[in-house]
Amino acid sequence: MEGIFAFDHIEPGHYRLRAEKPGYIGRDYIANGSPSGGTPLTLSEGQDLKDLLIKLTPQGVICGKVTDETGEPVERASVAAMRWGYGEGSRVIRPVGWGRTDDRGEYRIAHLAPGTYYVGASRGTVMAGRLMVVIAHAASAPRPKAQEEDYGTTYYPDSSDPQGAAPVQVVPGAEVLDIDIQAQRVSVFRISGQVIDSATGQPAAEAKVTLFPPTIHGVASLPSLSVPWIPGGRFEITGVLPGPHVLMAQVDKKSQTLYAWRSVYADQDVTDIVITVPQAINIVGRLRLSGVDLQTQRQRGQQQSQQHAFRMDSVRVVLLPAEGLCLGPVPETTPRADGFFVFRDATPDKFRVNVWNAPPQWYLKAVLVGGEETPDGIADLTSPRAIEVVMAMDPGEIEGSTVDADDKPAPGVTVTLVPEDPRKKGRIDLFRNTKSDQNARFRLEDVAPGSYEMFAWEELV
Secondary structure (H helix, E strand, O other): OOOOOOOOOOOOEEEOOEEOOOOEEOEEOOOOOOOOOOOOEEEOOOOOOOOOOOOOEEOEEEEEEEEOOOOOEOOOOEEEEEEEEEEOOEEEEEEEEEEEOOOOOEEEEEEEOOEEEEEEEEOOOEEEOOEEEEEOEEOOOOOOOOOOEEEOOEEOOOEOOHHHOOOEEEOOOOEEOOOOEEOOEEEOEEEEEEEEEOOOOEEOOEEEEEEEOOOOOOOOEOOOOOOOOEEOOEEEEEEEOOEEEEEEEEEEEOOEEEEEEEEEEEOOOEEEEEEEEOOOEEEEEEEEEOOOOHHHHHHHHHHOOOOOOOOHHHOEEEEEEOOOOEOOOOOEEOOOOOOEEEEEEEOOEEEEEEEEOOOOOEEEEEEEEOOEEOOOOEEEEOOOOOEEEEEEEOOEEEEEEOEOOOOOEOOOOEEEEEEOOHHHOOOHHHOEEEEOOOOOEEEEEEEOOOOEEEEEEOOOO
């Protein structure tokens, strides 16, 4: 029989089961009654899971046309199919599929799974993954006397606010037609200025300048983003939509990538803005194990499995910008055996401090800057200051189950854990997300001690 599969000799644990086929949407196993997404599987010792069914569905497509207020086609507009989700403590809308209009203003977004989507169109942006950015260029032409206009981001059918967008339902294999968007013209502005190299006090010989949305956090670096070098450091960005933005400038010096950023609000042309790229600094610090000195840790390590023993040479202390994005390599370092570390040639900034590759049963307890704890985990390192990163052992676990409105088991429901203390909303490492398994049971692991709020939801719309 076709479609039959089997996995033998599987160790007990938590798994996801996925199937893929060309022309269909790759899909995780979904338990009966699960509202959306994949359902994790819990496999106990000696347990056999049989008769699991994965239903692959043909891809869905959204088609339509983008026109202006007179009905004329808007060419080369970027169109995105978006869905509401949950991230970093708030409800956010995320693009999951892309398209671009042709000379007739028509677009087509394929490879869509069944579900509810919101479609938006915009112009004048460059897309890097799920990120929409605007690239600066060298200042050249004088500003026109009349107020400039362009098409802002418009959500189907004609809303400038995602909250006012009409939902688009995609069913398996369907080609949803006539999702037409009437692009709305808005006043657009220019941001111009110069990048200064603080080492010389003079305009940077070459710089890269980029405009980002204000809600993007430094969870990744973009060293390969194709941004042209601007000679003399004098830049101009045209077609800037109204609202808040983050303006970032980058200067490369030998092996160093230095940057600076400024918040900008565009409700008129912003001229003669100066971005001063600072000199690199060295940041010294120490990684400390709470309640366990290194000698005790080594003795304890002989009794623990190698999996749980904390080895300084196996972890990395990482600095992620608290705002904007890291435009070069992410600053990271490995502590010495005594826990001391140094970040060399780092850009002065405010950072979220993380510890990567920590062994199981260890969690980030606290971050101290200049001897004072930062509840939000953000270290102000705009000037050289010593930092201390405290790790602790034996975090907690939360187990439970999810039920529907009729008090019946609800598998595949998303469960989210959020710190209750408003000051800790910046501690992304404290957030936990999981889904209830095929038995409607869930478990959140490696939970740092503290007070939390817990939410369960099917699908954000």
